[in-house]
Amino acid sequence: MKEGPDIAQIGALIGDPARANMLTALMDGRALTATELAEAGGITLQTASTHLSKLEAGGLLAQRKQGRHRYFTLADDGVGKLLESIMGFAATRGHLRHRPGPKEPALRKARICYDHLAGDYGVRMLDSLISTGAISAVGDGLNLTERGETQLTSIGIDVTGLRSTRRPLCRSCLDWSERRAHLAGSLGKALLSNFFDKGWARRTENSRSILFTSEGERRFLALFPVEAGAMNKEQESVDA
Amino acid sequence: MKEGPDIAQIGALIGDPARANMLTALMDGRALTATELAEAGGITLQTASTHLSKLEAGGLLAQRKQGRHRYFTLADDGVGKLLESIMGFAATRGHLRHRPGPKEPALRKARICYDHLAGDYGVRMLDSLISTGAISAVGDGLNLTERGETQLTSIGIDVTGLRSTRRPLCRSCLDWSERRAHLAGSLGKALLSNFFDKGWARRTENSRSILFTSEGERRFLALFPVEAGAMNKEQESVDA
DNA sequence: CGGATGCTTCGGTTACGATCGAAGTATGAA
DNA sequence: TTCATACTTCGATCGTAACCGAAGCATCCG
Structure with missing residues (x-):
């Protein structure tokens, strides 16, 4: 002991x-x-x-x-990482909140996780990045490919600048609502900031949920397409 | 809230x-x-x-x-993963036990972490596997190379068998004593069992520490060499 | 069967810590 | 200076949960 x-x-x-x-x-x-x-x-x-x-x-x-x-x-983000990992664990054990509040569906759709996008949209974004070959996934780890670097630079992400920081560029983060990975790391943060800057989405006042404008949502979904086969997990009872 | x-x-x-x-x-x-x-x-x-x-x-x-x-x-190993991640976090915040017990040095050297090797020797093993090109590390993730598969098969690891299980082959796991990664996943487990089977090491009765025989230690160190440059982290005050 | 071992449940005590009212300190505004 | 805001510290209360002794089941053994 x-x-x-x-x-x-x-x-x-x-x-x-x-x-x-x-x-x-x-x-x-x-x-x-x-x-x-x-x-x-x-x-x-x-x-x-x-x-x-x-x-x-x-x-x-x-x-x-x-x-x-x-x-x-x-x-620091070690704490965020720890908390999110506990949340992920708690979700798999059914330690959910007794009464799923009215904000629950919005949270499941898109929310902020420390500093990056999580929820259905976060998972979708990573899935799309992987399936289009922008990010390669080997085992637990994620890696930005050359194609991905070109693509993300073209939408206004300073990939070179991000590379120079100590923080890892890509990290995968377990999503407690989707129970699948979404993109964390400095790239995850930069992407979310990018959406905010472009006015595609904004934070809500008293919640971690993220609200997309209808125009932003359209653009986001176009930018991160998901092949038909992967769509079957998207449906989920939203009313709870 | x-x-x-x-x-x-x-x-x-x-x-x-x-x-x-x-x-x-x-x-x-x-x-x-x-x-x-x-x-x-x-x-x-x-x-x-x-x-x-x-x-x-x-x-x-x-x-x-x-x-x-x-x-x-x-x-399940989700729990082990969670606990080890909390330990890793606690260690970085200085939440160490008030009185490091007499078993502490042995624990730091080699111990069991859920089902794989941790401590100085665990970190050393992974370092060596990476530096010899048996495992490639990209970002957070680890991947067994062809060369690694050949090498490990030759020492008696059934890599093909391990691949067929649902559990990931290689995972990195943060070591709370070394504050660096060691090898987890089914491969980490298989390697440790391999050492036990060969009689290189054995468990101790009331502790998580692992005792190597002198012969086993010699073989282990020969099997997982570390280049000179990486040796400087090996010294550590052991008496505490 | 009787007796031993391994574990659970019950009941009652105790201690710790979460809580808040009230008073105290620091910073800023008028 | 005076008042207001933001926060901390003090003191006291209260509830919960950790704890153990004792009794109750269950399983195995002879």
């Missing part, structure tokens, strides 16, 4: 519902104030404050003071 | 020290009885029993009755 790192500590940090809700709220990558997080956790500001100190001491959160506000973010 | 799967539930399951210890004990892939797990968790049998029901209800454990014993295992 007592071998290796202490998983109980971070399990306990994530194990409290209020804290879990706050962490989930931060998974869209934005920095939130203590007050906003208190609301997200459904608790008072005092309680949230103690929770936030614990999360920071545990290395899950980073904070930066700005005037009289204190902004909290996930400490 | 209240979006997505319930990460708090499984966080809470892992967050209790006694449960975390029991889960860690199961990470060597063996099936343990309730009594053994109680000892691993440092609690009485009654308490362990309730913990074990909770873990089973949560989908983390599977049990099978055999006579008057009840054997528990991790429900």
Whole structure:
């Protein structure tokens, strides 16, 4: 017994519902104030404050003071990755929320996962990139091909610039709603920013879901076609 | 708030020290009885029993009755993967055990991670396989090359057989002690079994650490050479 | 059968931590 | 300076869950 790192500590940090809700709220990558997080956790500001100190001491959160506000973010994308992997796991074990809320269908369709696109549309995008040969998938790993580099550069992604950062270009990230992989990494982030910049989609205020404009949706689907054979997984009961 | 799967539930399951210890004990892939797990968790049998029901209800454990014993295992390798990823995360945040025990150096050198080799030797093996071109690494993913298939078949690994299973052949798994990747997947499992079969190494009774015989160690190091440049990370304070 | 072993269930205690009201500190605005 | 906002710290309460002793089943053994 007592071998290796202490998983109980971070399990306990994530194990409290209020804290879990706050962490989930931060998974869209934005920095939130203590007050906003208190609301997200459904608790008072005092309680949230103690929770936030614990999360920071545990290395899950980073904070930066700005005037009289204190902004909290996930400490780095390792945390986002961890949380998403727990979500993926929880989804496979049926640990879903008791009452699927009204926002559930929108979340399943398109949402932000730390900083990239997830949900049905995220999975579809990766599927399409792979089937058109823009990204090659070997085992767990993803790799941008030359053809893919050309294609993405042509729609305004600075692939060369992304390559120069330390962060991996392509990572696959397990999608808890689709239970299949979508594209993470700096390329995943860049693609989503690209959609925002072009006005194809926008964030929603109090949710991780992403809203596409009808024009944006049309363009997105045209840009990332899916062959007929792969369409059969798209239907899903949406009303729940 | 209240979006997505319930990460708090499984966080809470892992967050209790006694449960975390029991889960860690199961990470060597063996099936343990309730009594053994109680000892691993440092609690009485009654308490362990309730913990074990909770873990089973949560989908983390599977049990099978055999006579008057009840054997528990991790429900599947998704659980092992999850636990190891939390360990990796915990290690990067300095959530180490308060008092590194006497078994710590042995654990860092070679231990079992669910069903494959981890620790210094695990990392070394993967490094060597990559540097000799037996495995190619692209991004996050690992892939066995033709040369690697030939090489491993020659030492008695049934690569063709492994390919026919659903489980991925090569997966990379973050090592919490070395903070680098080692080889998981069915190939990782097969390699470790191969070492056991050849008598190069054996499990220890109450720990996840793996003991190499001096002959086995010699053979292992010869089979997986590391070029001089990569050796500089090998030294590590061992006394702690 | 009786006795031993392995485990579960029950009941009651205890301790920890989540929670909030209230007071305290810091920053900014008027 | 004074007031307001944003947040933290203190103090006290309260609920939950971890815990163990004891009793209850189940299985095996002789």
